[in-house]
Amino acid sequence: MRRLADAAHRFVxxxxxxPAVFLGCLWPGAAxxxxxxxxxxxxxxxxxxxxESGRAALMLLLFTLTITPIRRxxxxxxVQRVRRLVGVxxxxxxxxxxxxxxxxxxxxxxRAIWADVTERRFIFVGMLALVILxxxxxTSTNGMMRRxxxxxxxxxxxxxxxxxxxxxxxxxxxxADIREPLWWAAFLAILFAVRLFYAWRQRRPRPSSAV
Amino acid sequence: MVIRIRQSCDIPFSAVTPEPVYRxxxxxxxxxxxxxxxxxGAACRxxxxxxxxxxxxxAQRNPQFVVPDRVNSYEHITTYNNFYEFGTEKSDPARHxxxxxxxxxxxxxDGLVGKPGDYALEDLxxxxxxxxxxxxxxxxxxxxxVIPWIGVPLADVLKKVEPQPAAQFVEFTTLLRPSEMPGQRxxxxxxxxxxxLRLNEAMHPLTFAVVGLYGKVLPNQNGAPLxxxxxxxxxxxxxxxIVRIRLTRDQPRTAWNISAPHExxxxxxxxxNVPHPRWSQARERRLPDFFASTPTQMFNGYADQVAxxxxxxxxxxxx
Numbered sequence: 001m002r003r004l005a006d007a008a009h010r011f012v013x014x015x016x017x018x019p020a021v022f023l024g025c026l027w028p029g030a031a032x033x034x035x036x037x038x039x040x041x042x043x044x045x046x047x048x049x050x051x052e053s054g055r056a057a058l059m060l061l062l063f064t065l066t067i068t069p070i071r072r073x074x075x076x077x078x079v080q081r082v083r084r085l086v087g088v089x090x091x092x093x094x095x096x097x098x099x100x101x102x103x104x105x106x107x108x109x110x111r112a113i114w115a116d117v118t119e120r121r122f123i124f125v126g127m128l129a130l131v132i133l134x135x136x137x138x139t140s141t142n143g144m145m146r147r148x149x150x151x152x153x154x155x156x157x158x159x160x161x162x163x164x165x166x167x168x169x170x171x172x173x174x175x176a177d178i179r180e181p182l183w184w185a186a187f188l189a190i191l192f193a194v195r196l197f198y199a200w201r202q203r204r205p206r207p208s209s210a211v
Numbered sequence: 212m213v214i215r216i217r218q219s220c221d222i223p224f225s226a227v228t229p230e231p232v233y234r235x236x237x238x239x240x241x242x243x244x245x246x247x248x249x250x251x252g253a254a255c256r257x258x259x260x261x262x263x264x265x266x267x268x269x270a271q272r273n274p275q276f277v278v279p280d281r282v283n284s285y286e287h288i289t290t291y292n293n294f295y296e297f298g299t300e301k302s303d304p305a306r307h308x309x310x311x312x313x314x315x316x317x318x319x320x321d322g323l324v325g326k327p328g329d330y331a332l333e334d335l336x337x338x339x340x341x342x343x344x345x346x347x348x349x350x351x352x353x354x355x356x357v358i359p360w361i362g363v364p365l366a367d368v369l370k371k372v373e374p375q376p377a378a379q380f381v382e383f384t385t386l387l388r389p390s391e392m393p394g395q396r397x398x399x400x401x402x403x404x405x406x407x408l409r410l411n412e413a414m415h416p417l418t419f420a421v422v423g424l425y426g427k428v429l430p431n432q433n434g435a436p437l438x439x440x441x442x443x444x445x446x447x448x449x450x451x452x453i454v455r456i457r458l459t460r461d462q463p464r465t466a467w468n469i470s471a472p473h474e475x476x477x478x479x480x481x482x483x484n485v486p487h488p489r490w491s492q493a494r495e496r497r498l499p500d501f502f503a504s505t506p507t508q509m510f511n512g513y514a515d516q517v518a519x520x521x522x523x524x525x526x527x528x529x530x
Binding site for chain 2: 043044045046047103104105106107112115116120122123172173175176177179
């Protein structure tokens, strides 16, 4: 166990860590492209594309939120390096999800899409998540971080809203069986609980500091 | 954005029917028709017997009930459908239905009928009068297929059990058998699945009691051994693996209506003008198309035959 942890730490410290995470994020998309080219998406190809792209977006978004707890738990500060990378990939999948819906479900009909967004809460929350992810992706560069300074972190707390909206979109999109999105929701709830715990521990007065 | 849409019906039906088995069967039908003058009985009987041994079902195509659209392949029809008794994924029925035992099969007929009782399937369905019909199936989820069903008009079945004058509705109950239907071990819907029709809908010549598909006995995943299809209604109205038919005075409580009453009504007539709360019903995806480019027709294109059933009824409220 100890040796496994050491190996994992060495991997995180190594030069291949960043490219490995990059390839890992690319994987679900590459698999979908491959299946599309082989006609291997099943009887309802667009449904498969929509479900899998949405699932990838949500998975990576929750992964970005898992990175800080992992760092705190292990003290491996370098995991933090891939957080923005994974977040931008989440946006890429969310955008693909949206474009598949625009092109194949609505044939690019802007009015029909607008009607969907305004009349259907299920679509509205999904769109809300997408817009937030777009803003966060656009401000994810080093330059934007410098320019926004302290405000950057406050802006990027919106990721919690995006994750919640994404899961609500998943729940509301289901016909009857909400077991899978509820697992995602449970995972997000744990992430929230971990954050609350750290926030509470930071605020607690430390008796040792008193002289 | 301009997108050139290929309508699936641009392709002539004869050119694209994919199933080789199906094609050879049609070939045989034509030959049989050509020799009808002297020996149709003999010509039909011999190959039919062989076909039945392989799960085949002999049935004459009824040209009155054949839509000109491209027919979906046997594989499409049998690997992608909703049958929540086997799971909520579209691939679950094909994956899990193999374990279901469908013989012997008894259908309980009760309620307001002159001849109630437990009927063996063969006593309820006249297997010598089977016909083939090519129907559109429009799912409430905005996808659709075109399916060559085999069966008999449900009216023929109901007449046999003699509905009483007071009967207004027909209620269908699907088999409850969690040991062979793994989806029934979770409460995604209220089990057993119950569906229903108004009696005049059930007696309508379009409403079909289905026992076969593509010249074969109905596969388990599609609702063996007996299911209903009213092609002007959304697919979920067609109860599958029916074990009970009850005639009633009052409107039956139906599974999807119980689960989400604001989304699934009792009527569930295909209607492009009444959106589902979560999506528009104006267009549909004719599988396996990518584009949802097929305009949905009122009553799924069967308006000339069924619109009369609903004169005076507010179809927006009675969705």
